[in-house]
Amino acid sequence: MIYLDHAATTPVPKAVADAMYTVLTEQYANPNAQYPFGQEMRRSVEDWRAVIAKAVGCEANQLFFTSCGTEGDNWAIRAACWQNRHVGRHIVTTAVEHHAVLNCCQQLEQEG
Structure with missing residues (x-):
């Protein structure tokens, strides 16, 4: 294989x-x-x-340890959004992105 x-x-x-x-x-x-x-x-x-x-x-x-890639993705995306909250309210991604990223972005979209 x-x-x-x-x-x-x-x-x-x-x-x-x-x-x-x-x-x-x-x-x-x-x-x-x-x-x-x-x-x-x-x-x-x-x-x-x-x-x-x-x-x-x-x-x-x-350096921080997370339990999995999904947790790490969510933490990184949310931290980036928080750090840049005064710059804008847009995230650009693609439909082929990993679910951990897409789901986090969709949740952030629902949160405004």
Whole structure:
């Protein structure tokens, strides 16, 4: 099989999958919890955030994790609209855009 939809999902490198497996099965604590297991996870998340921020060239406090692409798309579109609310009230997109983008734009249209 030849998979051509890498815009939707991509294969995860084995090293990444192995690291994720460990976190998902052994280090699954809530990083916002006050107990030691949670605080340990918070430190790990902040360490990972710093590594990724350095790789993409931003400050760690400028990097946010979302649960999925749809959440990220919605957050980015709504933030752009909010930041530019005094400039205008128009968003230009296409009918072939991903549903996460189209649905967000349609919701914003309904909101005025």
